[in-house]
Structure formats: structure tokens, C-alpha cells
Amino acid sequence: MAQDPAGLLRLLWLVAHEHAVSRMDLARVLGLPQSTVSVRTQALISAGVLVESGEGSSAGGRRPKLLSVDAGFGHVWAADVGSRHVRIGALDIAGNLLHVTERPLDINREPVQVVAAFANTVREVAAEARCPGRQLGIGVAFPGPVDVGAGTITLPSRMPGWRGFTVRDALREHFDLPVAVDNDANLQALGESVAGPPGRTLLVVKAGTGIGSGLVVTGRLYRGRAGVAGDISHVRVPAAGDRPCTCGNRGCLETVASGAALVAQLREQGVDINSTAQVMATAEDGHPDATTAVRRAGLQLGEVLATVVNFGNPDEVLLGGALSGSEAFVAAVRGALYERCLPLATRELRIDRVRFGPDAGLYGAGALVLDEVFDEAIRSRR
């Protein structure tokens, strides 16, 4: 097991985004000893991933050897499976998104067929896009709990018929490449974690059609005992009253603060909409009912998050998913958190939308496979 997961990945990310151009820089930013950085850097260089590209300017001493990522090394495919669509993208090894598309995908069919359809779509997209270098792997984010060890879907509340389905193996039959799967919110959290400073504790809440969340504790993705950590959608909130929830219980957060709930609420009020995307568009257009509903959803979510923030004392709370596209939603969450949390817990707390917006899941899925790919690349060059 890689003891510092995403360690190499973060190193590459820093180099690629010029947050660090020399070994010294890396040591400083990563908080690792220079010796360690030197060794890792060397490994990545001889694996062909990093290259030395000239020298930097001196600041009174030896000139640093500038590092850069060889983007021609290859790319991975990443996919974020939604309720009706898949978002598919290619990322180079530096973590740059080369290409994104969204394609329809109906997950309410036989898993085997869905996977086949998905595989075809990916192949089509790949053929069109013609990304440089070889394909190195594929990472997929699913909307629901995933048993990462077994590569199966655990509790498919949003994917009926998928319980226990061995997605990873099914995907491997279509692609002769490393395949990595995980829950979408987890992957958004992973993506954010890799892109930011190391060792943080952060919470990503994906508020889309459903509500999910991913948790990174001191730099490591925390999946919980049953792999269902981060579930806040079925917390009971007063405002939800007795509304029945898909989980069988009543009064869950999901019944008032999810995209699905907003659709239902607005339809009750006579607004003609069918999807979370439409809710957001309508709110953006300034429709008062829609705007109010989105704002209220943010308040509800914020109240629940307050408990979690007081308790878990994270460095960042990041909002993803369709609802996070609304500034009003983000503001409502912020407001609720600042009001309800201990000052000590919010004093240096960053509350924001996810850095990569709708592509957050793709970055995470890419990061997950890339981690495997680099481990493999280094191991084989030895």
C-alpha cells in the first residue's frame, strides 16, 4: 500500500502548475525533507514522467534545476456517472483536463448493458478527441456508496439493480487498462485534496439530485467502516417534517435540500420543471420561487453541516454538485455555518464551492487512477 497516497500525484501537480519548479520548492511546499523529494523526483524522472528542463535563476546560490512534467507520457480517462448523463473527460498526467463532454446514459437498465453502453461511449469520445500519448487508465465516479476494495456498488439508492454489482471487473472486461472506481463525492474530495496543500482535513458536499459527501482527514480519504462515511442526506431536520424519504425514514435532509426535493417542491407550487438542472436555470433566471427554494436548501444543509463542522473541525468545507452552481446556495450554507458553529471552528475555515466546479468528479477520478498508474510505472522501472 502506498503510505502517502497521492504523494507522487501531488508532486506532479505542483510542478505542472508551477507552484514548485525545483526540488527545493517541492520540499518546502510538501513539508518533506529534501532527501525524500530528491529520491522521489529521481524515480519520476527515470520513469519518464518528469523531465529536467534547464536551470532557474540564482538567488545567491546554486541555480535550481527546473522540473517539468512530460505531458506526452500519456493520459487517463475519467468519468462521472450521473442520474441521466455521464460526464467524460481526459486528463494528462499533470492533472490537466484535456477534453470534456457530457453524454446521455441511462443507469436504470441492467448493469451489464449500462457498462457496455458506457464503454462504447468512452471509445467514441476517445476516438474523436485524439488525445496525445497513450491511454494509461480509466477512473469512474458513481453516485452512491462503492466498496473500493471489492470494486462493487454497495447501496445503490439511486441505482436500482446495482447492489453488489462488480463494476470494476465489468469495466476491465471492456478496457485492458487499470480501472479505478469510487463514490463521486469521495472523488471530488480526493481531487480537491491533491490540488491543495497537503495534510488538510476537508469535507466536500456534493449537492446534486441527491446529497453525498466525501471526507479527507489529514490528507487521507476516509471511507468509514462500511464505506458509507459522509452520509448526511438522511439526517433528520425539523423543516422536513414528516416527508417520506427513499431511505424508508421520514424527515430526512434529502427530502428538503436535494435537487430531487427542489424539483418536487416547485412542481407542487405549479412550476413546470423536471430536473435539477432546470431548477438551477430557473433560479438563475430570477424566478422567485426557485431562488427561495435553492436558498432554503442551502440553509438546511448548512444547519446539518454545522454539527459536522463543530465536531470534525475541518480546514475546508467545499460544495459541489449542481446546486453549488448557485451563489445564493453557497451564501446560504456559509451563513448557516457562521451562525451556528463555534467561532473557534470557523475562524480559519474556508467555505467555498469546489475548485473545479462540474469537473470536480473528473479530476478526482483521474487522480485515483493516476495514483495507481504512477505506482506501477515506478515499480516497473526498477
Added chain:
Amino acid sequence: MAQDPAGLLRLLWLVAHEHAVSRMDLARVLGLPQSTVSVRTQALISAGVLVESGEGSSAGGRRPKLLSVDAGFGHVWAADVGSRHVRIGALDIAGNLLHVTERPLDINREPVQVVAAFANTVREVAAEARCPGRQLGIGVAFPGPVDVGAGTITLPSRMPGWRGFTVRDALREHFDLPVAVDNDANLQALGESVAGPPGRTLLVVKAGTGIGSGLVVTGRLYRGRAGVAGDISHVRVPAAGDRPCTCGNRGCLETVASGAALVAQLREQGVDINSTAQVMATAEDGHPDATTAVRRAGLQLGEVLATVVNFGNPDEVLLGGALSGSEAFVAAVRGALYERCLPLATRELRIDRVRFGPDAGLYGAGALVLDEVFDEAIRSRR
């Protein structure tokens, strides 16, 4: 830094309590390779902590060399500072509590004076108790956030005048021994963690005069960014309405579910009591108002914990502090959790009172110092 904190401690605990008597046993129980256990065992033996004591019976092969702890190696002092009293105990290196007393201690005076008074008390108790072996260290649990790195009190809501006070240094001036300090709930969690199977994620809630909680994530104590992780006392609960709280906010859990809140509530109802202990005694006597109040406190706490349990997906939720002495309280928490959590989160969840009851903090404080002591002992014998 010890990378597996409490690793040696757990090993000793297992041997002392005969959960493992041979190296093979240890490897099985700890989930570590035999080679690793062999090495660690050898280190502890040459440090004089463990001894080989004969051979066990064969089960068809070579006889195991039986291990046992040399309790004569020494002992540590542990203290759990409360609002009016200190509980002081001695633990041998196997983690057995040799001696306990409770002495009055007024923490509402000058910290320096309090520490001096405390030091005297410990010396008195030590003189009376005459524990075998030498004194190896002293661990102290405080009721409030502690900055463990600096050895200072962070946010002394229950200890006015202690903000930023360097307790550890102050204690070291009185005792020429290793001194370790931490928050009381954290230490209860640490104690439980050491005494049980490794690698668990568990949450200890200390419901006494105030409410605090300690969190162990996959075997490691998690203290959070500002060292204030585990704060659930200032979560807003509907039942608390607009009651003002010591934190400056209104409607906090602490205003309805803490010992202090129960005292206030019952006094309003005309019951003549002054302390959490009296509330518990009165409830135990079957006084209906007191019983109802305690039960309601459990329900309130349980509702808040439900969010945390859904979110954090722990293996165990353990209740400590004075309130946990009541079976009705524990039952109320259990009920609320089972009702409000996802089945997946509670399916294998253990909800119970802390194993060591009122001594839980002492076991944890002992564990904290012992960890340091063993590290030192092994390092020096090399």
C-alpha cells in the same frame, strides 16, 4: 514520532490481560506480521518490561514461549481533573489500576496555585498508596480543549483564567518525570482504543457537568485542526429553544443535555440539588422529575449523535461521564441513534458506556504517559 501510537501499549495490554500469551497470539490479534511482533517483543524484553515465563502447551508443534508483563517495572500516576474534584489513580505498566481516590480541587483559582495544590495532593496520595516499583510518569486529563503540542489550555470554558496556561511545564516543575496532558474526553477515547481491538474508529462522549467528546479514527486519536475536534456541546437543538449558553450563542445542546443544565432545570422545578452527582443520585432513587430529565438529556444527545454517526460511520459510540452512570440515559441515547441513523450505519455499531466507567479518564491519561515512557525505555536500551 511513533508511527503506531500506543502500539507497544496495546501489546502489553494484550499480554497483561491474557488476550495473547505468545508472540504468535500477538501477531494474530494485532494483525501484524510475526517478524514485527518478534522484534517489538524482543525490544520490550530487553527493556525489562516484558519477561518470558516458561512455555505453554503444544497444539501439535513447538511450544510457545509464554510472555508476561513485569509489573514491578514501575507505575505511573494518572489524574482526571473535574470541576470540583480530581480523581487520582496509579496504573502499573500493564494498564492495571492499582489505586484510586478522589480529592477536592478548586480549579477556579490561579492556575499556578491550583497546580501546586494538585502536586501536593498527588504526593500525599503517592505516599499513602506505596505502589510497587518506581514512578515513571504522570498523565493528566483536563476538562476542556488542550493544545497537546504546546502543553497548554486552549479554550477554558469551564476553567476561567486558564487560557494559554502552560500546564505541562508547570507540572514538570513539580515532578521530575515525563508529564503528558490532554483533554479528558480525548483520553477516555484513547483508553478505550488501547483496550480494544486495533484500528477501530470510535467516538467517546463524556457527558458530565459539560459535554465533550473524543474521537479515534482508524486507531489514531484525531484532535482536529484547532485541537477542538469532537465538540458537539454547542450544536443547536430545537428542544433548547432560546436558552443562552456559556458560549454566547443560544439553543445549544449543552443547555439541555449537560449535567449543569439538568441541575438548573431541576432547581427550576423546585428540586433542591446542587451538583451533577446529586442529579444522578436523585434519579437513581426514582425521583420522577430527575429520571425524566436524565432520559430527555439522553434523547437530545442521541439526536445530535445521529448526525455524527451517519457522517462518521464509527465502529463504536461510547458514553462516559457522570450521566453515563444511568442506564436510562444510555438507553435513551441508544434509542435515538437506532431510530435516526441509517441501518447501514448502526448495523454493527456498538453503543455502550465506557468500559472503565468513572475511571475511563485515568486509563487514558495513563496510556498517554506510558506511551512516552516505553518509547523512552526502548530508545535508551539501544
Added chain:
DNA sequence: GACAGTTACATCAGGCATGAAGTAAGTAGG
């Protein structure tokens, strides 16, 4: 009582991270 099978433990070599020391290559001031 030789042999196979089992159980328990020790030892060793390899991998990985890292503190310390060494080397390389510059700047700046006299």
C-alpha cells in the same frame, strides 16, 4: 523410531523515509 506435518519463533535482506553530511554552483564584498 523415521517421517510427515504443525506450530512457534528468529533472522535476514529489501524497501522506504529521513537526518546528517557532503558536493556543486552560484553571489557579494573586500
Added chain:
DNA sequence: CCTACTTACTTCATGCCTGATGTAACTGTC
């Protein structure tokens, strides 16, 4: 140009954990 100081990177020895292999010791069986 020489010296002192900086900065950047390498190399090495050490420590820790661990998989693999070796050794010890015992049971049971034909």
C-alpha cells in the same frame, strides 16, 4: 581573485517494517 556566505541538490548511514526463509521443537502415524 579570494573568502565567506547562500542555495540546491546528492549521497550515505540509519532505523523501521516486513515478506521470505530458516530453525527449533513438538505431535502423531505407519
